[in-house]
Amino acid sequence: MQKTPPSSDYHFHYQPDPKAIEQDSFRQIRALTDLSAWDLDQQQVVMRIVHSLGLPEVAEQVRFSEHATQAGRDALAKHAAILCDVEMVKQGVTKRMIEQEPLCFLNHPKMAELAKQKGETRSMAALSLWQDHLAGSVVLIGNAPTALFRLLEMIAQGAPKPALIIGMPVGFVGAAESKDALWQAHRDLGVECITLLGRMGGSAVTSASCNALLRCNIGEYY
Numbered sequence: 001m002q003k004t005p006p007s008s009d010y011h012f013h014y015q016p017d018p019k020a021i022e023q024d025s026f027r028q029i030r031a032l033t034d035l036s037a038w039d040l041d042q043q044q045v046v047m048r049i050v051h052s053l054g055l056p057e058v059a060e061q062v063r064f065s066e067h068a069t070q071a072g073r074d075a076l077a078k079h080a081a082i083l084c085d086v087e088m089v090k091q092g093v094t095k096r097m098i099e100q101e102p103l104c105f106l107n108h109p110k111m112a113e114l115a116k117q118k119g120e121t122r123s124m125a126a127l128s129l130w131q132d133h134l135a136g137s138v139v140l141i142g143n144a145p146t147a148l149f150r151l152l153e154m155i156a157q158g159a160p161k162p163a164l165i166i167g168m169p170v171g172f173v174g175a176a177e178s179k180d181a182l183w184q185a186h187r188d189l190g191v192e193c194i195t196l197l198g199r200m201g202g203s204a205v206t207s208a209s210c211n212a213l214l215r216c217n218i219g220e221y222y
Contacts (some may be wrong), residue, residue: 004214025051026222032056036071041069041216045194053200061181061197068164071192072138072213081137082210083130085147085169087125090141090209097214104142105129123147127154135160141167142206145174152181155189164195166209168201175199181204 082102123144
């Protein structure tokens with residue numbers, strides 16, 4: 001049987017202009033999402049989270065500590081270290097808005113062996129190399145709940161405090177619990193944080209939250 005060749009007459013109607021796509025996306029997000037509980041900077045973060053997940057209702061799960069956005073903006077303006085739990089988070093940070101590469105030690109040559117020796121995840125083991133960079137940093141944890149738990153333990157034991165923790169790991173084992181632990185402990189630990197309660201999260205929403213603060217620093221609001 002002779003096959004009919006694919007048609008070359010498809011005509012799709014879509015918006016090709018990236019700026020127009022972005023502007024219309026955030027117009028729709030504002031229309032679909034109740035942002036009245038947040039100030040202008042917080043709204044930018046919430047909208048980026050909604051945009052990354054495509055779920056306006058997720059806005060209800062976002063939490064900000066009292067000075068989170070300002071602390072994050074100030075640290076980023078001073079070109080503080082950005083510490084990432086996984087490479088996907090690192091790659092999601094908008095490079096044109098920063099002066100130094102974000103740090104991620106997950107693929108350090110010694111990490112696999114170190115994790116095996118300790119009987120823990122590589123993400124946990126990688127935090128052993130964060131110590132010298134933690135003070136005043138912006139921490140982005142979007143994948144590994146174990147990394148967030150370990151960071152809280154380190155701070156409780158006297159490790160230098162980051163300026164801001166953006167903790168949004170995704171998953172079914174420990175993700176919701178680690179974010180709840182961050183939210184419940186941040187005041188006692190004396191750290192600022194932004195988190196997304198529940199199982200949702202991930203690399204995209206975590207780096208997007210950081211990018212929102214970077215955009216605020218250059219006056220780019222939606």
